[in-house]
Amino acid sequence: MRVVVQRVSRASVSVDSAVRGSIDRGLLIFLGVGQGDNEEDLQWLLNKVASLRVFEDENGRMQRSLEDIDGEALVISQFTLFGNVKKGSRPSFNRAADPEVGLVLYEAFAQKLSKRLGKPVPTGVFGALMHIEAHNDGPVTLLIDSKQRDF
DSSP states (O other), X not given: OEEEEEEEEEEEEEETTXXXXXXXXXXXXXXXXXXXXXXXXXXXXXXXXXXXXXXXXXXXXXXXXXXXXXXXXXXXXXXXXXXXXXXXSSOBOTTBOOHHHHHHHHHHXXXXXXXXXXXOOOBOOTTXXXXXXXXXXXXXXXXXXXXXXXX
């Protein structure tokens, strides 16, 4: 599983011109599920994201996590994180999980993050054309891959 995590002051996702979910200070999380990803990948990634110390303390140092600041999270499905452009200019997405598997792990990630944070975690609509509005804070953007834990 892969995520692109962005620290935001606010973010929202819309589908068919209707806002589906929005957050204030927290993390905008783009989640991609790859072939072979499983519950172990999900749990590792969930722990990593929830405990990322990317929020500033009173000294301006990134020492606080989403949990520490009682922040919010918005999770968006993003199979294109597994796009491969090794050959040519048109991406291949053959490394992404089948949609049925991707949906299950995507929903489980959002549900488990919601439980861990003790608050609802809004999501986009899996497989839909979505419009994301984000007010990046910093900016702080990280790529995390459950298969590259030594990255």
